[in-house]
Amino acid sequence: MRTITLGSTGIVTPQNAFGALPIQRVSEEAAVGLLRRAYEGGMTFFDTARAYSNSEERVGLAFEGMRGKVAIATKTQARTPEAFWKDLETSLRLLRTDYVDLYQFHCVDQCYKPGDGTGMYECMLKAKEQGKIAHIGVTAHKLEVAFECVESGLYETLQYPLSYLASDRELKLVALCEQRNVGFIAMKGLAGGLLTNARACMAFMTQFPGVLPIWGVQREEELDEWLAFMTEAPQLDEGMRAFIASERAELAGDFCRGCGYCMPCPQDIVINQCARMSLMIRRAPSKGWLGEEWQQRMNAIEDCTECYACTVRCPYELDIPQLLKKNLADYRAVLAGNVDVKGTGEE
Incomplete structure (x- = not known):
């Protein structure tokens, strides 16, 4: 499994990471067990969000006392400075830490910038100055907003949906991130459950040296499949390319x-x-x-x-x-x- 550096953040991680949205759907014991097994299997980057109900709390329980061994990313859907600070303090408390490695504006409709009148980016800068966050990121679902965020030079990472169903325009976004040294965190690598061949999904990601896929995991058998790739990463060979082409044709x-x-x-x-x-x-x-x-x-x-x-x-x-x-x-x-x-x- 390739090890990558996430853009300009300096965060080094295997190109195989844990998306902690689904762990809110299982018991606390099962969630903590999955997170720890993921770490033991080689995963070191864990992505959660304030919006994911009890996910942050479970990540905090799993990694208390292990802070220097894992990179924790979380997110805020706040749209006012007051809500930003409330979210951040809540996240820090639930994650049982005094800082997060990556703090992301969650599912934005605009590119927050200094002086735009919202005060939101200024909050990120102040939180970074206070040592409560190490790096500033953003997540988006609207493609042109994502492009604007990358082009602004204000964000160290972008989280955006990416799978082998990606359009040419979306692949240009990946390329732009590489050019600008912006870490690309790939969510929805299974296209919301429509893609069922994990090997093909992983093989697709491996062609991009700056992309970090986060796989949503809620069952042990799912985690076992992703962890197996740590020692034998699937290759995007001719047969895999043909399979992906057939899938794209069906889902066009x-x-x-x-x-x-x-x-x-x-x-x-x-x-x-x-x-x-x-x-x-x-x-x-x-x-x-x-x-x-x-x-x-x-x-x-x-x-x-x-x-x-x-x-x-x-x-x-x-x-x-x-x-x-x-x-x-x-x-x-x-x-x-x-x-x-x-x-x-x-x-």
Whole structure:
């Protein structure tokens, strides 16, 4: 496994890191166990966020007394200086540390800069001066905002979705980060669960020497798969490139990544699953998707008023109401037996 330096931060880490969003879904004991096993297996970079409910607390429990051995990144969704300082102090307390290695503005809609009137970047500078954060980063889902952040020269890292479904424009963003010595933290390397070949996903990442993928882990078998790559990293050889090309052909066009930033829906539609149901029942098949619970949730699409509030919030500017309708029509065709979906047994 290649060791990389994360942009200008000087943080050195294997090119294989832990995304701590999913550990909020398991017990505290299981979460702490996963984090410690990840470290024992060679991972040293752990990414969490104030928005991930109890994730920070669990990271703090796992690594108390080990501060110099791991790099901890967290994030704030604050949009005012007052909320920034409240978030930072809460994060430090829960993480059981007096500083974080990387503090990131979380899912920004704009590039915060000194003198922009928000006071937000000034907060980052003051926190760094106080020694409460070591490095300043940003996460984004809107591509042009991401470009602006990198071009500003104000951020040491950018966290952005990256998988082998990336567009040419997104790959240019990766290249720009390399040129500007900005560390690229790759989230959603599995495209929100649509990609199921871990070897292919990892092999894709290894072609970029400045990219650090963070894999969301909540089960031991998932962690085992990623840790196995520490000693035998998959290669992007001719066969792997052919597989990725076939996947890209199947998933070409507009599709929902499942990020959930479109939510909540005024009609209580579970948009981040319903808008990609056609793909889920084919790529992650389970009787659960076709059961009574999800039939009811899919039928809720009929209540859509096409207010387009979801589309306004969507980082990928998808026409979500139309995407929902297409998924509902396909879903009903599958239920009626008019469309064959292989492998619909229990997972």
